[in-house]
C-alpha cells in the first residue's frame with residue numbers, strides 16, 4: 001500500500017482550515033477538525049490514493065467531522081441559535097412599515113462571471129463572517145453542507161419555523177452584503 | 188395581496204420546504220408586479236449556487 005505524501009496532504013491543509021473556519025469561526029476548533037480529517041485520510045490512505053479529486057474527498061470527510069462536532073456542541077447551552085442576536089434590526093432596515101422594500105434590489109450585473117473571480121470569493125467569505133455566528137452557522141449547514149432543514153433544526157435544537165426565519169435572515173444579510181461590496185450597488 | 192416582506196419570506200422558504208399552491212400563486216401575483224422582488228428572486232438562486240460552489244473555490 002502506498003503512503004500518502006505528507007506534503008500533498010499539507011497542501012490541502014490551508015484550504016480545509018478556511019472551510020472549517022467558515023463554519024466554526026474558531027481557530028482552535030477548526031484546527032482540531034482539520035487534524036482529525038487528515039488523520040482519517042492517512043488511515044484510509046488507499047482510498048486517498050485512488051481519488052481523482054483528493055480535495056473533494058477531504059472536504060467530504062471534513063464535513064462529517066464538522067457535523068459531528070456541531071452535534072455534540074448543540075447540546076451545550078452556549079451554541080443555542082439566535083439567542084441574544086438581534087437580527088430583526090436588519091429586516092426592519094430593509095423594509096418599510098407597509099412591508100415594501102425600503103430600497104428595492106437592483107439588477108446584478110453578470111453574477112455568473114463573479115463565480116470565476118477569486119476576489120469575489122474573498123468578499124463572499126467576508127460577508128459570511130459578518131453575519132451573526134449562529135445565523136451563519138445555520139446558513140452554512142443548509143447551503144454548504146447541504147443538510148436538510150429538518151436535520152439543521154434537530155442539530156441546533158430549534159423549531160422548524162425558527163429555522164426558516166434564521167435561514168431567511170441569513171440570505172437577506174448575505175444578499176445585502178454582496179450587493180454593497182461586490183455588485184456595486186452601494187447607497 | 189402579499190407585501191414584499193412576506194413575499195421574500197416565501198421565496199426564501201421555497202428553498203427550505205415545499206411551498207403550497209396557494210403560496211405559489213401569491214408569490215407569482217406579487218412578482219408580476221414587483222421588480223425589486225423579481226431581482227431578489229434571481230439573487231436568491233445565485234446565492235444558493237454560489238454557496239454550493241464555495242467548497243471548491245476556497
Ligand SMILES: [Zn+2]
Nearest residue numbers: 190191221224
Ligand atoms: Zn415585492
